[in-house]
Amino acid sequence: xxxxxxxxxxxxxxxxxxxxxxxxxxxxxxxxxxxxxxxxxxxxxxxxxxxxxxxxxxxxxxxxxxxxxxxxxxxxxxxxxxxxxxxxxxxxxxxxxxxxxxxxxxxxxxxxxxxxxxxxxxxxxxxxxxxxxxxxxxxxxxxxxxxxxxxxxxxxx
Numbered sequence: 001x002x003x004x005x006x007x008x009x010x011x012x013x014x015x016x017x018x019x020x021x022x023x024x025x026x027x028x029x030x031x032x033x034x035x036x037x038x039x040x041x042x043x044x045x046x047x048x049x050x051x052x053x054x055x056x057x058x059x060x061x062x063x064x065x066x067x068x069x070x071x072x073x074x075x076x077x078x079x080x081x082x083x084x085x086x087x088x089x090x091x092x093x094x095x096x097x098x099x100x101x102x103x104x105x106x107x108x109x110x111x112x113x114x115x116x117x118x119x120x121x122x123x124x125x126x127x128x129x130x131x132x133x134x135x136x137x138x139x140x141x142x143x144x145x146x147x148x149x150x151x152x153x154x155x156x157x
Contacts, residue, residue, distance in 0.1 A: 090148045094141050 130138075 086148060086152065087145065090145045091141065093148070094144045097144075098137075098140070
């Protein structure tokens, strides 16, 4: 054909096909590269949004933890003050009842009021067993405390 040897013709056709194939591969690689680049950018955007959301959630959790801690501190303080006030009321009521019992008992063997310190435990001493009067006073205070707290809890309901 056109005075060419068939080998030359096949070589030219082969080179043209090779160039078309290489160009096609280059174009295909370019398209794939663009697709991967788009996926990479999308992934980076999603990652940045995730990091931002996670940081915001962490900040919210830290603020909530701080608020919870402050609430718990206020609640604990109010509870401590409430228990102290309730115990003072019980002790005053106990002292009043004990004075009344002592006045009505002619023999004078009424139960004595507990110590003002409110200490109900016995320290190490020569006699580790408390006196019967002290045991009776501790029992009376414990009973009055339990009765007061029961009325208090029933009043909350």
